[in-house]
Amino acid sequence: MKTEYLLVLAAILVFPLMLSLVMRIRMYKHPRAMLFSMGIMCVVYWTWDVLVTARGHWSFNPAYVLDARLLGMPVEEWLFFIIIAFVAIFTYEAVRLVIGERSAQ
């Protein structure tokens, strides 16, 4: 199924998005900090990924990814870093909230 990589990404996002509805995660109040941290991470890791994909470190099985590609990588791979960076910050802030440390405000 060509949408499988996309479905894996959706599965990764399900928990954080659902928890967003019930937890008061304050990260959304800091769009600039989100943009800068996620932006820097994506640019660095996109660059790394484009270079090593071209070099042949890894490849993507055409049976499970969409045909849309940018600089040799499927769109799912580009989305991957945005999603993981988001989930990392979300998890960190959610843990903070649960253990009662001072969270982002």
Added chain:
Amino acid sequence: MKEYTFLAVASAVLALFLDRFLHTAVLRKREYWIAIGVMFFFKIPSNGYLTWRPIVLYNPEYFLGVRLWSIPLEDFFYGYGFITATIVLWEYFLRKDRTP
């Protein structure tokens, strides 16, 4: 030394240096270590599926070939570095947001 092995370990080490360099000290926070645990718990099924199917194919020329379940050992360093650097930068910019 295989290229991906070197890059993955180097990126994890760089993330640790970034924490020192930016004075974010996330490594000393309990919430950071718990978040790492949670992320790795979910990393195993997702990364596992990507590599078991396989959706992503790794070139044996560039990695050790050691896998935990289906996940190349290097992916754990890669993931650790990525998550750590993301949290470090988030803390850094959050602090800047609070003290303009």
